[in-house]
Every structure is written in structure tokens, then in C-alpha cells.
Amino acid sequence: MDLVLVNLIDGLVTGLLLFMLSAGLTLIFSMMGVLNFAHASFYMLGAYFAYQISLALGFWMGLIFAPIIVGVIGAGVERYGLRRVHQYGHVPELIFTFGLALLIEELVQFIWVRNQMPYQIPDVLNFTAFAISGNSIPAYKVFMIFISIAIFIGLLYVLTKTRVGMIIQAALSYPRTVEALGHNVPLIFMGVFGVGTALAGVAGVIAGPVLGTFPGMAFVLGSIVFVTIVIGGLGSLWGALVASLLIGWITTFAKSYNIRMEDILNGIGISTPENLSESMFRDIWAVTSPQIADILPYILMVLILIFRPYGLFGNRDA
Secondary structure (H helix, E strand, O other), X not given: OHHHHHHHHHHHHHHHHHHHHHHHHHHHHHHHOOOOOOHHXXXXXXXXXXXXXXXHHOHHHHHHHHHHHHHHHHHHHHHHHHHHHHOOOHHHHHHHHHHHHHHHHHHHHHHHOOOOEOOOOOHHHOOEEEEEOOEEEEHHXXXXXXXXXXXXXXXXXXXXXXXXXXXXXXXXXOXXXXXXXXXXXXXXXXXXXXXXXXXXXXXXXXXXXXXXXXXXXXXXXXXXXXXXXXXXXXXXXXXXHHHHHHHHHHHHHHHHOOOEHHHXXXXXXXXXXXXXXXXXXXXXXXXXXXXHHHHHHHHHHHHHHHHOOOOOOOOOOO
């Protein structure tokens, strides 16, 4: 039972970290209809900027200013790049953001070289918050949980309870009407893109000391972010949260329990072949859950696309 609680907490941390990253992408897609392939690259920039700022001003200044810098860069990308491409359709948008991701990675390697940066957890949070039967839960993980929950509540409140949120959502469906009411629709889109990239920057600042700050960090989480929003439903903030938590818990539990595929198949009524050594499926029977933990989210995505193509919380008309 204690191991279950530890895995629940670890999976919660992983899932909420993934949510922080996918929330910005969900916001951008739901408001603008743009799938930003460079989103994970802004996450990487957040970690590197925070590291650089922390050298002079400390971790907390990096947490404040790095997402702002990333958000400003993102707004500039929308204003002077993506806006010019948007009129030609989704394919040029995807090509533009994919090229931007490659450019950012090369710039990061040029400025900070290829080595992993010594970006560390702040001393004030570098202690054990509590322990469960000898398994310590670091205070920094608790901090990550509270930051993620605060971001979710803040986004949900702004988008559903404020005038700004109503204007943003109306600008996507009825841009000409919103513009006729005196609102600057291009400025709204630029702001949304900037906020979305800033959220990715926050995720980078928080994750950098734990997962490492290195040039390949965008590639590590880049694909799983798109898996998350596909499972949750494109454009759904609740879907991004639920899908992130599902992925976090599935991968954590799969890595923690060494369950053989043979035991699973026998449990569902598929008996082990008598001549297993000569069977073409012998490798499948020998697979363990930690070996396939990283591909389980992709398997879940395929199943979701088969039985519910618009995602768990998606709209059929999306």
C-alpha cells in the first residue's frame, strides 16, 4: 500500500509537469487552431534562461523572468513569422514551427554548447517534505504539484469566468464580429501565443533541475505532448489535465512493478504455448512492464483514436 501511495505521488508529479507543458499547446490550439511543433523548444528555452538568470539572481528570479522572456519571444514569433504564414493554411504553419524548433535547438547548442547545465534545485526546497515507509518525498516535488494546480485553476478561471476569456474564445469563432466591437483580434492572437509559450517556459523552469537542462530535452518530451492533447481532446484544457495524469500514472506504475506479459496474458485467459521456445511469440511472453512503459501512452493514443477519435474531452465538431 505504501508503494502504491509513493507511485501515486510520483505519477501525479509527472502528470502535472506534462500538463504544464501541454496546457500552453492546448491554449494555442483551442484559441488559434495552430499546432505548434516548436512548443517543446520554448520549454527548453525556459530552462536555459532560468539557469542563466539563476547564476546571477537566484532560482526565484529565474522562475519569474524566464517565462516572461520566453513569452515575449513567442509573441514576436507569432507577430513577425506565424502571422505571415497563417494565411496559407495549416501545412505551412506546421513546416514553419518545425523549422523553428530546429533553429532553436541549434541556437541553444551554439550558445550553451552540448553539455548538460548544472541547474540545481534551490536550497530552500532541497529537503524531504515527508516520508512514506522510508520512501522520501522531496519538497521540490510538492512545490511542482502546487505550481501546476495553480496554473490550471488560473487558466480555467480566466477562460471561463472573465471578460478577457470570453473575448479570446469569441475571437476564434467570430473574429470579424469581435473586431467590429472594437477589439484588436491580431493582438489577441499574439497575446494568446505569447501566454502559451510562457506556460511552456514555466514548465522548463520547474523541470530543468529535476529532468536535466540539456539540448535534447525538447526532443525527450516533444512527442509525448502531442500524444497528451490527442488523448485529452484537441483544445480541451480539462482533457489535457486528465490525459497528463493518466500518462503520468500509467508510466510510473508500469516502471515500478515488474509484471511479465506472460502473467497478463494468462490472467485474461490466453495460455502459454507448450513449445514456447519454438513459438514466434516467445519474445512477447518474456516482455516486462518496465520495458514497455514508455510506449504505453502511444498505445493508449491509438486506442483512443480508434474508439473515440475526437479524444476523451474533445468535441465531435472540433
